[in-house]
Amino acid sequence: QVTLRESGPALVKPTQTLTLTCTFSGFSLSTSGMCMSWIRQPPGKALEWLARIDWDDDKYYSTSLKTRLTISKDTSKNQVVLTMTNMDPVDTATYYCVRIPRSGSGSYTYFDYWGQGTLVTVSS
Amino acid sequence: QSALTQPASVSGSPGQSITISCTGTSSDVGRYNYVSWYQQYPGKAPKLMISEVSNRPSGVSNRFSGSKSGNTASLTISGLQAEDEADYYCSSYTSSSTWVFGGGTKLTVL
Numbered sequence A: 001q002v003t004l005r006e007s008g009p010a011l012v013k014p015t016q017t018l019t020l021t022c023t024f025s026g027f028s029l030s031t032s033g034m035c036m037s038w039i040r041q042p043p044g045k046a047l048e049w050l051a052r053i054d055w056d057d058d059k060y061y062s063t064s065l066k067t068r069l070t071i072s073k074d075t076s077k078n079q080v081v082l083t084m085t086n087m088d089p090v091d092t093a094t095y096y097c098v099r100i101p102r103s104g105s106g107s108y109t110y111f112d113y114w115g116q117g118t119l120v121t122v123s124s
Numbered sequence B: 001q002s003a004l005t006q007p008a009s010v011s012g013s014p015g016q017s018i019t020i021s022c023t024g025t026s027s028d029v030g031r032y033n034y035v036s037w038y039q040q041y042p043g044k045a046p047k048l049m050i051s052e053v054s055n056r057p058s059g060v061s062n063r064f065s066g067s068k069s070g071n072t073a074s075l076t077i078s079g080l081q082a083e084d085e086a087d088y089y090c091s092s093y094t095s096s097s098t099w100v101f102g103g104g105t106k107l108t109v110l
Helices: none
Strands: A003-007 A018-025 A035-041 A048-054 A059-061 A069-074 A079-084 A093-100 A118-122 B009-012 B018-023 B035-040 B047-050 B064-069 B072-077 B086-093 B099-101 B105-109
Touching (some): A003 A093, A018 A035, A048 A079, A059 A069, B009 B018, B018 B105, B047 B064
Antiparallel strands (some): A003 A018, A018 A079, A035 A093, A069 A079, A093 A118, B035 B047, B035 B086, B064 B072, B086 B105
16 A cells, blocks of 8 residues: 655745655655655645656756755655755645656656645745 | 646536646647646545546546547546536646646536
């Protein structure tokens, strides 16, 4: 059974750095072809893809946020970590950790398992 | 990367069929058959409903189907039920090795 759970601070101040941890079970990120991502959703707004990390440690970032994001993994702990620097009130959102399977076509194209999400509020 | 375009809202009566469109560009929807659809209830995480344009994951009702023509993908829900009332988001892989989502569509079952 695949489960993902996000953890981190519920409140951060403007200019601070946010660190979120995703702890997962039911699969291993060291398995060839496994990938994971972070996605966020501001209150009442649409989803936004942020970053992806692959089993071989390849990393991909949102074009608009790449200077502020870092994604990493600790396969021994079954964890993926996202850091976002210089937080601003517009970054207030629910942050989701998701799994990306290798599809039948051999590509990585969709998100099949989602964590429950963690709401992060940016305010002084 | 601009968001994909979805109608803000659609509605239908129980038993009817509805279609939600998702329009992108030749760099995303039009380039790959990598469009997916997600259902989200208030306060809950999104759930995968359709992958790679028209593939339905195990456990998803066959009342949900997907298609694509050019730069526009579509999600059709047939035999509308009250439990289908939710927000729906489309997503596409892009030529920049990133993903882009639509603005979301609120489905109301009358």
